[in-house]
Amino acid sequence: MRTYWVETYGCQMNLSDTELMEGVLASSGYVSVSSPDEADVILVNTCAIRENAERRVLGRVAELNRVKTSHPDTLIGVCGCMAQRLGSRLIQDAEYVDMVLGPDAYRSLPEIIEQASARDAGVVDVGFRPTENYEGLEVRRQSGVSAWIPVQRGCNYRCTFCIVPHTRGDEKNRGPDDVLAEVRDLVERGITEFTLLGQTVNSYRYDDWDFPRLLRAVAGIDGVRRVRFTSPHPNDLTERLADAMAEEEAVCPQIHLPVQSGSDRVLKRMVRRYTRAEYLDKVRMLRERIPDIAMTTDIIVGFPGEEDEDFEATLDLVRSVRYDDAFTFKYSPREGTPATRMKEEWFVPDAVAQERLERLIRLVREIAAERNMDEVGRTTEVLVEKRAKRGELLQARTETNKVALIPGPDDWIGRYMDVVLTGTTGATFTAFPIESRQERTSRVAGAP
Numbered sequence: 001m002r003t004y005w006v007e008t009y010g011c012q013m014n015l016s017d018t019e020l021m022e023g024v025l026a027s028s029g030y031v032s033v034s035s036p037d038e039a040d041v042i043l044v045n046t047c048a049i050r051e052n053a054e055r056r057v058l059g060r061v062a063e064l065n066r067v068k069t070s071h072p073d074t075l076i077g078v079c080g081c082m083a084q085r086l087g088s089r090l091i092q093d094a095e096y097v098d099m100v101l102g103p104d105a106y107r108s109l110p111e112i113i114e115q116a117s118a119r120d121a122g123v124v125d126v127g128f129r130p131t132e133n134y135e136g137l138e139v140r141r142q143s144g145v146s147a148w149i150p151v152q153r154g155c156n157y158r159c160t161f162c163i164v165p166h167t168r169g170d171e172k173n174r175g176p177d178d179v180l181a182e183v184r185d186l187v188e189r190g191i192t193e194f195t196l197l198g199q200t201v202n203s204y205r206y207d208d209w210d211f212p213r214l215l216r217a218v219a220g221i222d223g224v225r226r227v228r229f230t231s232p233h234p235n236d237l238t239e240r241l242a243d244a245m246a247e248e249e250a251v252c253p254q255i256h257l258p259v260q261s262g263s264d265r266v267l268k269r270m271v272r273r274y275t276r277a278e279y280l281d282k283v284r285m286l287r288e289r290i291p292d293i294a295m296t297t298d299i300i301v302g303f304p305g306e307e308d309e310d311f312e313a314t315l316d317l318v319r320s321v322r323y324d325d326a327f328t329f330k331y332s333p334r335e336g337t338p339a340t341r342m343k344e345e346w347f348v349p350d351a352v353a354q355e356r357l358e359r360l361i362r363l364v365r366e367i368a369a370e371r372n373m374d375e376v377g378r379t380t381e382v383l384v385e386k387r388a389k390r391g392e393l394l395q396a397r398t399e400t401n402k403v404a405l406i407p408g409p410d411d412w413i414g415r416y417m418d419v420v421l422t423g424t425t426g427a428t429f430t431a432f433p434i435e436s437r438q439e440r441t442s443r444v445a446g447a448p
């Protein structure tokens, strides 16, 4: 019996790819173990978006090399976007890495492992496979409650800061029949919540299918209670999509809509292909149809050429949209992307970018806390996902994709429950299930 251990960094697509790799390994007779020290094969699924994150992961891979001291035959593989970006350079710099697999190589994982065991030199597979959509493979899902469904891989946009088109290649979309069959199969296995994944998921096209049609078809499947999607590109957010979101009961009132900057000058240099006004029009279009929609976003500060007034424009946009949350980052130059070739004098000093980042984070947290405070006292439906990491509580999720912690037994996992939101830490809610609350109230009321 051969064993494996996988660690995952980065986005939901990587989490989904890990489920795929685990399925490929399980189909070949491998079993997962609870520690890297027990594994014959260690895989690290990596992200290349930011230099810091890459450095941390490289450090972790070096640390995993200690396993080889007691188990010299253990193979270490690096997968995902950093593997694709660095290719054989990874093995040259870290000779203990045995395998380097790009995001299109996972179907061949068992053969690559065999090759790596049979020879001294490492194996590198970072070729793009324009037709690889991983149809027909077993996926080993982490959750029995909700599922990621990749509907698209790669990206046709070329934002000047972004490494993704270099690591994941051009956009390729799965056939709708395959997507719908996968969802139906999972519904039969008891899963009720689905997140459709793609780098620019709403640019999805396949024959005469576009994303709104796919979304409606998934939402219309019997047994599907909740559908989400991530991440949409603002340019592909059409009225048809907003209508589908508003009209399909199963589509959650929530969207993660990356803006990146509130300044037209910066947006232009980023080649985001929309203006601030156009982005705000899309926000308005959504709120007209879905007034209580929760919105989150991604923002980069310190992009080359960002002046104080550009940054102020970003703060102003955040104040005007009032996001429920935002992922905020300092610009990180990525080798090979157009932004790294911009004029040297445009590069923002780190101290300035850091100060901007801190101001932005303060504003985002303040608004998120205000929005969440407004929800305290409301009754809402949650899906119970799992036992929370710490304490006695269960982790549940609202329709708007916010985490609520509730007291309760393990057999509530997978159930939809009405809860009252009783408090918030700013980002997360505490909540009380209504049934239990009523039981408690009547017990107290009936007490002598």
Ligand code: SF4
Binding pocket: 155, 156, 157, 158, 159, 162, 163, 164, 165, 199, 200, 233
């Ligand atoms: S849309 Fe832009 S930021 Fe998003 S993955 Fe594509 S190139 Fe990167």
